[in-house]
Amino acid sequence: MAVFVALGAFLMTLAGGWTAQRVTDRRHLVLGLAGGLMLGVVGLDLLPEALEAAGTEVHGVPAALLLFVAGFLVAHLVERLLAALPRALGSARAGGIPTAAHGAGEPHGRTPEVGLTAAAAMVGHSAMDGVAIGAALQVGHGMGVAVALAVIAHDFADGFNTFTLTTVYGNARRRAVAMLVADAVAPVAGAASTLLFTVPGPVLGGYLGFFGGALLYLAAAEILPEAHHEHPARSTLLCTVAGAAFVWLVVGIAE
Template identity: 85%
Template sequence: MAVLVALGAFLMTLAGGWTAQRVTDRRHLVLGLAGGLMLGVVGLDLLPEALRAAGTEVFGVPAALLLFVAGFLLAHLAERLLADLPRDPHSARTEEDQAAAHGGGAPDGRVPEVGLTAAAAMVGHSAMDGVAIGAAFQVGGGMGASVALAVVAHDFADGFNTYTITSLYGNARRRAVAMLFADAAAPVLGAASTLFFVLPEPLLGGYLGLFGGVLLYLAAAEILPEAHHEHPARSTLLCTVAGAAFIWLVVGLAG
C-alpha cells in the first residue's frame, strides 16, 4: 500500500518540475515562488516534525535545532569550498557544458556542482519522504494516509525546487531533468525500503532538522536574493508569500 501511495508523490514531483520548465520567461517569479515554498516547508513542516520526532536535548538545546544549524552551516561551507575550486573551461565534455563555461552558465560565477549537490540533497529528502510514508503505514492506515497526503502535496514543491535549483547554478537542461526524475523516483524507492526495516523516530527527526537547515540556507542566501536581483517587483514578493502560504494550507489540511 505504501509503495502505491508513493506513486502519487512520483507524479506530483514531475508535475512540479514541468511547471518550473514552462515559466522560464518569468524566472524571477519562479525563484520567488520557490523561495517561499522552501521557507514554508522548513518553518511549517520540517522543523515542527523534527522537534517532535527527535525529542532529546543536547546541553539544553533540542537535538533537531542543533542539526538544523549544522545543516545551514554545512550548506554554506559546501558552497564556499566549491566556489573556491579552480575551474577549467576546457574541461566541458558537451556543447551545453562548453556554453555554460563560456558565459551560458549560472549568473555571478555560480558553480554548477553546487546546484547538483543541492538537488542530490533534495533527492535524499524525497527518499526519506517515502520512508516516512512506509513507516507511517507500519503504525496504521490512518497515520499512513495523513502522512501520505502531506508528502504528495508538498512533493509538487520538491519537483519545482529540484529543477529550479539545478538550473539556477548553470547546469544543462538534461541534468536538471535527470535530477528531477531521480527526485520523483526517490519516494517510491524509500517507501519500498520500509518493507525490510523499521526506522527509529529520533533518527528521522534528526535528519529532518539537518535538511531543514540546508533548505533554509538555499532559500535565504541564494534563491530569494537571485529572485530580486534583476526584478525587485512586488509580484515577486507576492509569489514568495504565496509559496509559504500554500505550504501552510497543505500542513493545515494534512493535520
C-alpha cells in the same frame, strides 16, 4: 505513494530545464513562490514534526534543532565549496573563472568538468529530496504533502540551474539534457528507496531537522535572492507571502 508524489518533482525539474532554454520574464514569480513554499514548510511543518519525533536533547538543546543548524551549515559549506571550485580550476589553468550567483554566470575560461561536477552535485541533492519525501510520508500523508510541495517547488530552480551549470561551462547541449534528465529521475529514485526500509522515529526526526536546515538555506540564500535579483518587484514578494500562506493552509487542513 512516495514514488507517485516524487513524479511531481520529476516534472518540475524538467520544466525548470526547459525554462532555462527559454527564459521568460515570469521566472522571478515562480522562484518567489517557491521560496515562500519552502519557508512555510520548514517553519510550519518540518521543524515542529522534527522536534516531536526526535524527542531527545543534547546539552540542553533539542537534537532536532542541533541538526537543523547543522543542515543549514552543511548546505552553506557545500555551496561555498562548489563556488570555489571554478576559481581553483581556473587558477590552475590560468583561465580565471569568476564565480557567479547560483553558479550561472558567464565564465571567461571554459572548463566543462566544472559544470558536470556541479550538476552531479545537484543530482545527489535531488536524490536526497526524494528520500525526504518518502521519510515524510512515513510520518503521515499531511506531512508528506507539505514536504512534497516544498521539494516540487524548488526543483524548478534545480532543473534550471542544472541545465545552466552544464552549458555555461562549455558542455554540449546533449550533456546538459542528460544531466537534466538525471536530476529529474533522482528524486523518484530517492523516494523509491524509502519503500525498502522504515526510518525509526528519533532518526526520522533528526533527518527532517537536518533537511529543514538545508531547505531553509536554499530558500534564504539561493531561491529568494535569485527571485529578486533582476526583478525586485512587489509581485515577487506577494508570491513569496502567498507560498508561505498556502503551506499554512495545507498544514491546517492536514491537522
